[in-house]
Amino acid sequence: MxxxxxxxxxxxxxxxxxxxxxxxxxxxxxxxxxxxxxxxxxxxxxxxxxxxxxxxxxxxxxxxxxxxxxxxxxxxxxxxxxxxxxxxxxxxxxxxxxxxxxxxxxxxxxxxxxxxxxxxxxxxxxxxxxxxxxxxxxxxxxxxxxxxxxxxxxxxxxxxxxxxxxxxxxxxxxxxxxxxxxxxxxxxxxxxxxxxxxxxxxxxxxxxxxxxxxxxxxxxxxxxxxxxxxxxxxxxxxxxxxxxxxxxxxxxxxxxxxxxxSAKRAAELGLVKHVSVKGVVAGASGQPYLHLMGIRSRALRGTTRWLAELVIDAAVGDRQTVVLAPGTDVQDESGGLAQYQGYIIESMTRSELRFENGVTLATGQTLGVDGLSVWRDQVRHTIRAHLQKQADVEQRGQGLKVLSLFFVERVADYIGNVATLPAMFDALFREEWARSGRPAAAMPDPATLRVHYFPSTKTGIYKDTSGKASEEGFEARAYDEIITNKEKLLDLTNPRAFIFSHSALREGWDNPNVFQIGFLRHTRSDTERRQQIGRGLRLPVDQNGNRVQDEATNRLTLVVDESFSEFRDGLNAEYGGAGDRPDVENEDHIVTIHLRPDKFQSPEFAALWQRIRYRAVYRIERVDEATLAATVATHEHLDNLRNIQRRANVVQSADLVYDDRGKVITTDVTVAETSGERVVLAGHRLPNVVQMVEDQLQHGKFPLQLTRPTVVAILSAIPTHYRAGAIHDPGYWARIVAHVIRTAVIEQMVQNIEYVPVDEAHWWDANVVFLDSETKNKPLAVPGQPTPSSGVAEAPIDGANLHDYVDYDSLVEKSFAELLENHRGTVKLFTKLPRRFRVKTPVGEYSPDWAIVFERDGEEHLYLVRETKDTLNLDDLEWDEAMRIRFATKHFAVAPRGAVDFTSTTANAGIRVANG
CATH class of the missing domain: 3.40.50 (Rossmann fold)
Known part of the structure; x- marks a missing residue:
């Protein structure tokens, strides 16, 4: 192949x-x-x-x-x-x-x-x-x-x-x-x-x-x-x-x-698989739950302070991650849970911490769960998803070989006298085969389905590695096998379908037909979730080597040992800035939304699309320095500078411990800290606050480049009574001032911006923006909230919606869609615009909510774009959200193929069409 x-x-x-x-x-x-x-x-x-x-x-x-x-x-x-x-x-x-x-x-x-x-x-x-x-x-x-x-x-x-x-x-x-x-x-x-x-x-x-x-x-x-x-x-x-x-x-x-x-854009365009997560949450084993993620040090005024990052149960809500110093009582941090009585951190080293009750915990170790039972569930659900996926692609006649991948952190878990995974897999495969209703006579020997790739020496001895340069030779041999066998694994005549690979080899795995990944490990790295997703994102290929473009098929399932919310929040933290991360979905609640061909091919939609499909670039006049300085100097947010207080000393206390030769061997982890007197920086050179403000402007959420003379002029205009904070806490003072400057600059941009449509060859293509079908996550209702605040709702069969479901991000949007359906005499067609349809603004790309064809007085058609919020007052919204809407108003005002009426509204305010 x-x-x-x-x-x-x-x-x-x-x-x-x-x-x-x-x-x-x-x-x-x-x-x-x-x-x-x-x-x-x-x-x-x-x-x-x-x-x-x-x-x-x-x-x-x-x-x-x-x-x-x-x-x-x-x-x-x-x-x-x-x-x-x-x-x-x-x-x-x-x-x-x-x-x-x-x-x-x-x-x-x-x-x-x-x-x-x-x-x-x-x-x-x-x-x-x-x-x-x-x-x-x-x-x-x-x-x-x-x-x-x-x-x-x-x-x-x-x-x-x-x-x-x-x-x-x-x-x-x-x-x-x-x-x-x-x-x-x-x-x-x-x-x-x-x-x-x-x-x-x-x-x-x-x-x-x-x-x-x-x-x-x-x-x-x-x-x-x-x-x-x-x-x-x-x-x-x-x-x-x-x-x-x-x-x-x-x-x-x-x-x-x-x-x-970006990852999000690639998913929207169908260039990679969508991602589902199946979380296996460990049950209690009779001990308090404690997982030591790591121990880190922090230099503080010439000393080193050790801190432990732990996951513990919380009295309210899910498990929580806490960072604790020696002397901390875990019971207090948990909100008073009785099972943590006596768990006071006594000391710690780089790889282990000890509690006063004698319990020790090594980095990566977990107390309170049965690790093998978690693995069994992970392997079971990976096999179950694999068998279901293979059945689905066979039913569609797609000629796809489905692969599943397990990452193993220790070779000994798979190879050797104490290895548990091979026997565990074989037994669970037999159970899942029977559960799927397949005939027992057709079941292959599970051992023939497994293949493994581990780092090894030249003589074939497998080794644990961690990706260091000194271990490249061991890992290279495994990569050679992985790369060499890539096409062989995709052949339907090859029984090997479940791959066990070392966790250190993550970057080498990019086989396009990996649809399930189970990560069976003892520790978690800072970027593990991203690595998990990246190994299975490529679109699959059939037996002829052709890429399969089927959104229903192209879904990667990750089977992880944490709850969905933990995985989601952790992934969001790893990706950082909003807009750069792909959406992950709960695999158990998925709905397919279809485009209605009669609506999509209707004259109403064609006329609407011709008016809104243009793309535009914006031009902004140079910011006036004097106006900007005056605006900043009188801005209400400068009042936050009044709250800056002087920094305080840190008082460190510890007992001196000597060895036999009289040397002090007191460790850093035994040093206790309390706050002392507030201090004034005297006799020391103050930080360059101009540079600090510039750094904040250039590296904030919306990077802004101003010349140094402009920054100096702005700071000089700030009233004298606000400047004292620059001495007490220069860093905090610079953050507040930079925020005010950025706000003032962008508010000036709203007044001076000009949008210009680009050449029609670069306008949006309806077939790219509107897909024939898309799968969406449908959250379950929770007690006290029968209607989820976001999700999908079925549209009336004879309604005006372009799709058979409404994909809503808030109850306001859901109510607005119902309002549109209830005005069928005037609303001829509407659609929730996919996020693939975007408008450029200086504060990030903006995706409006709705496009509507509205009939007035039984004759004239109006073409509307609406943003739905829970307020008509933009000042009540988050600042950057309101700015995007204001910039979008300028964008839609220059529609080259006929007028487009754009505004924001609420479900109660309705469509907001001006009288003709």
Whole structure:
């Protein structure tokens, strides 16, 4: 079986966002180099016009869903050989599973075809990603050679024999060198930095690293957030890049971000599987529940303070995560639960804490639950979901092989004399097979369905690893097997369908037909939930290698050992900013919403869509400095500065404990702390509050770039009686002032903004915004609240709704939909607009709630867009929410294909149509 590749719009957009940066003379090759041998000099003769690059950056970021940028940010770094370097960097953000590796290889080939560049270094940080890149080259070989028949290209892996000499070969071929960052960042021990024993043909006596630097390659960085240390930045600079292109789903420092495809957006477009979670919540075992997530230290005024992060039961609500210091009584933290009596933290080390009652708890350990019973439930529900999924795809005739993946943290749990998982799986498979109603005679031997991949030595001894560089050799052997067997596992004639893999190998797993993942582990990392989702997001392929585009099929189920709400809240914390995370759904409550074809093809919808489908960009006049300073100086929120109080001393108390030689061995964890006298900073240099305010403006929820003179003018205008807080607590003072400035600036933008429709070729496509069917999570009613505050409700069969269900986010929306259905004499058609339909605003993208065709006086049709809230007063809403609505008013006021009436309303206020 071979994977099939085609040109997908989201990938083409990502490719164009980079290729277009270099048009118009931004990248000038030597005369006659395009399509011909570039010579031993590589890209040394190429010229980058950075002013044109900046102009192109502005053009690209204006059309993309990223922050508009007209200033080119360079990486300026001294390399590992003490040579100063500076070069442009551009970043592309793409969610895992949407073809990031394909995109940067395709981008490189487009750059080669269009501008004549020939040398590309692909930097990766793990052997898993390296193996995946090589596999992508192998899988796409025929596809790219058909797409670029005039381009010959080769790839080599740094470390292979002759990899560097082949890369430096002065031919017209396009050359890729796949390199692990750890194979480049050790000049003292790396042979690349050593002089060759004999001269080479092209660069005579140059070292290997010098040969690479002389070529000035285009550097493609995979997951650059893992290469942000000073040493690794220097390593990148040592390659002397012509330009660096950075690709990741989670950039930490997005240099010149030119394209974004977030996790949420990818899910909305159907580019990845949707995610369901089945949580297994451990029952009590007679002991109080305690789970030690970790122990961390914090430097505080020259000392180190140890803190333990624990999960405990709470007197009210679900389990809670608490951070506790020595001397803390867990019973108090739980709200007085009796089972925690005597659990007072006595001491702790880096990996263990001790309670005064003698109980000890190691990092990752859990008290109060039966761990094996949790595993049994996880394995059981994974098998159950697997059998149901396979039955579903067989019924649809999709020719899909369904795979399930278990991550195991310890090899001994699966292999060896004390291994429990193989026998557990086999017994549970037999039970679930019988439960599904399948004939016993047709049941395969469960042992033939299992396959495992673990890190190993050359002699085949399996090992536990943790992803460290020193363990790369062990993990590489497992990745080779995973990558080599990827297609084999997808063959329906291959019985292997349940994969057990080591938790350290998470990044290597991207088999598209993984539909269920069970994570059987002893500890939880800070990014584990994101890693769980990422391993199964890719869309599945059938026996012919074709991608299956079926939303009902494309669903990933995670079977986890925590409640759904815990998983959701934890995932939200890992993703951080709103809008970047995919929605996860409770698998047990799913409804499919269908588009009504007669409504979708009706003249009413066609007329409505023609009026609202346009996209627009906005322009804003320069903020007036004097007006802004005056607005800030009189802003009501400055009153919060009155509440800033002086900081206080910390009084530390501890007994001195001596060893036999008279040395004090008192540990940091025994130090008690109390508050002392308030202090005034005297005789010390105060922090630069101007810089602190600038930092707050640039890194807040809505980043804002103001010149330093403007910031100074604003701070100078703040009344004197508000300035004392800058001495007492500079950080808090800067946060308040920055918030007031940001509020004032954006409120001025509302007055000065101008929206301009873009070319019609870039308007919204109805077939992209409105899908034939979508699955939604339907929450259950809870006692005292028979109607969930969000969910789906069935629409009347003969109603005006474009869909057969209403997808509502609040009871206000549900009531408004009912109101529309009750006005069928005037409401000819309406729809809840999918979140895929968006309006750009300076405070983030905005998705309005409703689009309506309204008939007035039996003749005239009005085309309405409505936002529903529980108040008509925008000042009662969250500030950024109100701002989006105000900006949207300006957007809909410039509708180019006929008037669109936009406003906000409530269920009680109704449709709010002005009399004609």
């Amino acid at each position: 071979k994977f099939r590749f085609d040109d997908q719009p989201h990938q083409a957009q990502a490719i164009e966002s980079v290729v277009d940066l270099f048009e118009g003379g931004a990248l000038v090759p030597p005369q006659g180099v395009i399509g011909q041998a570039s010579g031993a000099a590589g890209h040394a003769g190429f010229q980058l016009d950075r002013s044109v690059l900046a102009q192109n950056l502005l053009a690209v970021t204006t059309r993309e869903t990223v922050e508009v940028q007209d200033t080119l940010i360079l990486m300026e770094e001294t390399d590992l050989l003490e040579q100063p370097r500076d070069f442009p960097n551009f970043s592309v953000e793409m969610e895992t599973g949407t073809g990031k590796t394909y995109v940067y290889i395709a981008t490189a080939l487009r750059l080669a075809e269009t501008y004549g560049v020939r040398k590309f270094v692909i930097l990766v940080h793990t052997v898993a990603i390296r193996a995946g890149v090589v596999k992508t080259f192998e899988q796409t070989r025929e596809h790219f050679r058909a797409k670029y028949p005039h381009l010959d290209y080769q790839w080599r892996v740094l470390g292979d024999s002759q990899a560097v000499p082949d890369f430096a070969d002065p031919s017209s071929n396009v050359q890729f060198l796949v390199a692990g960052i750890s194979s480049l960042d050790k000049p003292a021990s790396n042979t690349l930095y050593a002089s060759p024993e004999q001269a080479n043909l092209w660069n005579r006596e140059a070292t290997g690293i010098a040969q690479l630097a002389q070529l000035r390659p285009v550097v493609l960085i995979d997951e650059p957030q893992n290469m942000g240390t000073s040493k690794r930045r220097k390593t990148i600079a040592t390659l002397n890049p012509l330009v660096a292109l950075r690709y990741s789903a989670t950039h930490r420092d997005p240099y010149n971000l030119v394209h974004r495809l």
